[in-house]
Amino acid sequence: VGGAGMVQALGVELLDKQNKSIAKGGKGLAQLNTINTDTLDVRLKGGKIWVACDVKNPLLGKNGAAKVYGPQKGANPEIINKLEQNLAHYSEVIETQLGIAIANIPGTGAAGGLGAGFMAFLNAELKPGFELISEIVHLAEQIVNADLVITAEGKIDYQTRFGKTPAGVAGIAKNFNKPLLAFAGSLGPRVESLNELGFTSIIPITDKPMSLQESITNAGELLQDAAERTMRILKLDYWGLSEK
């Protein structure tokens, strides 16, 4: 919890008043008294860590790790309050001893507070997954140099708008006025409303009524067939033909 287990595994000492390692888990955080980062694995000292993280919740408070994600994991109100207290203590000790205030930073509440651990002990930067990966693969640069952009996802629907990869690709394609085709196993209702994001056409791969299982089993062939159909339309050179 709070990334404590991770940083202990990476060499950081989290000690109680008796200079003994605190217990694993949310309960142990209450005993935290001293942090020793000198013992951090040396291989982590020179580098820079980026974390792909789409969650925006902070570590503490009503949108924090304990209150938002605790109930999902089956914690009752009593346990959630205790966990919130322990994470608050943990972040106070971190702020006092390491000089880093993490409690309210977006993303520190991700994955049970793992985001907090990354920021406090590893000087990591949290970035939305799409932003991070698109930087690493120089996506914008590739799109600038492309004639046609193609993306895909299992299901494209209203959720796609909220930080999913195809929406990120669409934003870049739109910026550079590039045509974008998106293939999907399944389209949600009124998916055409996403076209404004930068999609030229969002194309389903299903070629007949079929079960979800059938579409998953045959996804490769279905995608290939859908691509052929689409390229045959694209290759048509319709406007060219009509000028003849």
Added chain:
Amino acid sequence: VGGAGMVQALGVELLDKQNKSIAKGGKGLAQLNTINTDTLDVRLKGGKIWVACDVKNPLLGKNGAAKVYGPQKGANPEIINKLEQNLAHYSEVIETQLGIAIANIPGTGAAGGLGAGFMAFLNAELKPGFELISEIVHLAEQIVNADLVITAEGKIDYQTRFGKTPAGVAGIAKNFNKPLLAFAGSLGPRVESLNELGFTSIIPITDKPMSLQESITNAGELLQDAAERTMRILKLDYWGLSEK
């Protein structure tokens, strides 16, 4: 059977040796002795009748109406043989009295011999349905003047090749080198092999895994969405864009 009931209803007299009308059905044909066509409804005398008929079976023989279609209708071998004899008698009387030999003409075995009745008594011409309808609507002329041809059918599969409407449309479109899009509720396996007939692209309307019932219930909306997706690709002016 043999179109006898139809032509009686249209005024032709089919009489037995006692100059009484023969009984309805295959059994009655055995009693046929005299044909009187003078009594045919006058409204049928000036016109020309074309019959849309894709079936190629003749009236008699091993590919005839009785032997091919009898078993489908639940007739046992004894009944089938009797029916074959009666139809043979019927066609002999027709040949003798009307001078028209119909027994072996393709299509005369269609619909229990209704094709034979049309040819023998009404001077009708049997044509494949697609050929007939395409002549009536001047399809070839319309396609010559079109920039883009669109067709559709519930299911497009290997059977489409054998006289189905989309294949007929494809033949004309190919002749005139026109692009042809076909929409279908369902595509059969390896439907791409039909492209050579003249299809630019065969496009399914299903936009997700769904049941056959669901696709039928929502066919209108699915077709509209598929058309929009396709037109968005067509409108892309891909080759134009890439030249900029």
